[in-house]
Amino acid sequence: DAEITQSPRHKITETGRQVTLACHQTWNHNNMFWYRQDLGHGLRLIHYSYGVQDTNKGEVSDGYSVSRSNTEDLPLTLESAASSQTSVYFCASSLLTGELFFGEGSRLTVL
Amino acid sequence: AQKITQTQPGMFVQEKEAVTLDCTYDTSDPSYGLFWYKQPSSGEMIFLIYQGSYDQQNATEGRYSLNFQKARKSANLVISASQLGDSAMYFCAMIGSSNTGKLIFGQGTTLQVKP
Numbered sequence: 001d002a003e004i005t006q007s008p009r010h011k012i013t014e015t016g017r018q019v020t021l022a023c024h025q026t027w028n029h030n031n032m033f034w035y036r037q038d039l040g041h042g043l044r045l046i047h048y049s050y051g052v053q054d055t056n057k058g059e060v061s062d063g064y065s066v067s068r069s070n071t072e073d074l075p076l077t078l079e080s081a082a083s084s085q086t087s088v089y090f091c092a093s094s095l096l097t098g099e100l101f102f103g104e105g106s107r108l109t110v111l
Numbered sequence: 112a113q114k115i116t117q118t119q120p121g122m123f124v125q126e127k128e129a130v131t132l133d134c135t136y137d138t139s140d141p142s143y144g145l146f147w148y149k150q151p152s153s154g155e156m157i158f159l160i161y162q163g164s165y166d167q168q169n170a171t172e173g174r175y176s177l178n179f180q181k182a183r184k185s186a187n188l189v190i191s192a193s194q195l196g197d198s199a200m201y202f203c204a205m206i207g208s209s210n211t212g213k214l215i216f217g218q219g220t221t222l223q224v225k226p
Contacts, residue, residue, distance in 0.1 A: 031212040033212075042202060042217050043214075044216070092214075094212055099146065099158050100158070102156035104155055
């Protein structure tokens with residue numbers, strides 16, 4: 001069965017460290033997205049990609065970057081982690097205008 | 112700009128009763144879609160139901176139905192015959208023709224079903 005997986009599922013890091021969250025999908029979807037979930041804010045879009053070599057900023061992109069070297073993967077990098085980036089991160093993929101398929105989420109704590 | 116608003120942070124419902132979760136939206140796109148997702152305490156996001164802006168009938172999926180009122184820009188989720196397993200956070204989301212593929216989410220509503 002096709003799926004979308006995130007790793008690590010839980011991560012604790014220190015302020016200033018670089019962190020990369022992996023996202024891998026086997027749906028062969030062109031669209032991939034990273035959201036963060038915080039209480040009171042719902043899910044907010046960080047970055048997204050419509051295909052290989054394409055990346056775009058979402059509404060809360062400061063401090064984050066992504067790269068898309070193949071269809072399956074969209075890693076999310078925090079260049080210098082800050083406490084404000086403590087959150088639950090969701091990766092998702094979709095066809096052009098369809099339903100989003102979500103990963104299980106990655107809980108990141110920045111101390 | 113597009114916006115989704117869920118004004119009920121938390122709700123309670125008695126088991127076996129129906130409950131309505133509110134969602135209002137704002138968009139200038141002529142074509143758009145509305146989604147509801149469920150997030151149980153385990154954290155995964157589960158797709159429930161979809162309504163297209165040009166769909167003539169309200170969407171239904173089992174015990175879930177979407178009360179779509181286009182003129183009022185509302186897309187309320189109705190859960191009939193609530194079950195204990197319906198206790199979760201529920202998110203309304205929108206996709207528009209001007210933001211290809213991107214879903215915008217509301218703040219979420221936490222539903223607790225009482226036995």
